[in-house]
Amino acid sequence: xxxxxxxxxxxxxxxxxxxxxxxxxxxxxxxxxxxxxxxxxxxxxxxxxxxxxxxxxxxxxxxxxxxxxxxxxxxxxxxxxxxxxxxxxxxxxxxxxxxxxxxxxxxxxxxxxxxxxxxxxxxxxxxxxxxxxxxxxxxxxxxxxxxxxxxxxxxxxxxxxxxxxxxxxxxxxxxxxxxxx
Numbered sequence: 001x002x003x004x005x006x007x008x009x010x011x012x013x014x015x016x017x018x019x020x021x022x023x024x025x026x027x028x029x030x031x032x033x034x035x036x037x038x039x040x041x042x043x044x045x046x047x048x049x050x051x052x053x054x055x056x057x058x059x060x061x062x063x064x065x066x067x068x069x070x071x072x073x074x075x076x077x078x079x080x081x082x083x084x085x086x087x088x089x090x091x092x093x094x095x096x097x098x099x100x101x102x103x104x105x106x107x108x109x110x111x112x113x114x115x116x117x118x119x120x121x122x123x124x125x126x127x128x129x130x131x132x133x134x135x136x137x138x139x140x141x142x143x144x145x146x147x148x149x150x151x152x153x154x155x156x157x158x159x160x161x162x163x164x165x166x167x168x169x170x171x172x173x174x175x176x177x178x179x180x181x
Contacts, residue, residue, distance in 0.1 A: 001046065001047065001048075001049070001052065001160050002045065002046050002160065002162070002163070003044045003045070003047055003052060003055070003158060003159065003160055003161065003162045003173065004040050004041075004042065004043045004044055004158075004159055005040070005041045005044070005059065005105055005112060005156060005157070005158055005159075006038040006039060006040050006041060006157050006159050007035045007038060007039045007041060007098065007101075007153050007155070007156055007157070007158070008037070008038045008066065008155070008157060009038065009039075009071070009124065009151055010151070011149060011150075011151045011152075013058065013149050014071055014148050014149040014150075014151055015034050015037065015150045017149055018034060018037060018071075018088065018124075018126060018148055021126070021143070021146060021148070022034075022126055022127070025086075025127075025139065025143070026061045026139075026181045027086075027127065027129075027133060027136055027139065028129075028131065028133045029083075029086065029127035029128065029129040030041075030127065030128050030129075030130065030134065030167075031125065031126060031127055032124075032125050032126050032128065033167070034140050036126075036168070036170055037124050037126070038124065038170075039107055039122055039123070039124060041098070041101060041102045041111070041120075041156065042102060042105050042106060042109065042114070042116055044109070044114055048173040051112065052158075052173065053111055054083045054107065055112065055158060056140060056158060056173065056174045058108045058109060058111070058112070059108070059156070059158055059174055059176050060174070060176060060178050061108075062104065062105065062108065062156065063178075064100075064101050064104075064156070064178045064179075065090040065178055065179065066152055066153060066154035067093075067094070067097045067152070067153055067178075068094065068150050068151065068152050068153070069090045069091060069093070069094020069095070069098070069150065069151055069153060070090060070091040070094060070147065070149070070150045071088050071089075071090050071124065071147070071149060071150070071151060072088075072089065072090065072091060072145065072146065072147045073088065073089040073090075073144060073145055073146070073150035074086065074087070074088055074089070074143055075087050075088075075089055075123065075138055075140075076136070076140065076148060077123075080135065080136050080137040080140050080141075081134075081135045082132070082134075082135075083129050083133065083136055084128070084129050085125050085127065085128055085129065086125075086126055086127035086129070086136075086140075087123035087124055087125050087126060088123065088126055088146075088148060089122065089123055089124075090122050094122070094153075095122045096170075097153070098120070098153070099120055099122070101156065102116070102120045103120075103181060105156075107125060112148075153178070153179065154177060154178045155175055155176065155177055156175075156176045156178075157172050157173075157174065157175050157176070158172070158174035158176075159171065159172055159173060160172075160173050160175040
């Protein structure tokens, strides 16, 4: 099964703001379904059930304090001149907290042979672009500093992803709640 560790966005006001933003932006791209908006903390790829259970056991012991993060700003990978993904970022404090948790997850899962070879860049994918659409810099510069709201991050999830012609379908395998210790 194809799995990843994520933090979901569940604040209905933020999701409404993201959807409104997606509907307002007139670009030739596929918007991410609003029920699939998340930060990927670590992509684990294809693993069998036995390894998945080991991952769950490690993640169950993860401890973190809930924290708030403000969703703001818009960016693109690799850039606005030739975008493949358009994303929403977050404030520095939220990004730092997500980075700390991501490092802890990476360190914990390294014993199972997982490597996190990419530098973590907190982002919510809101559009995927399959066909070249050209430079969207002027559109993005107009909306670049948009603020979407504040989300309390209190849960981390292990998620399963099943790819299909209409897009990925996600399901929860494990939910780890933060604590106030």
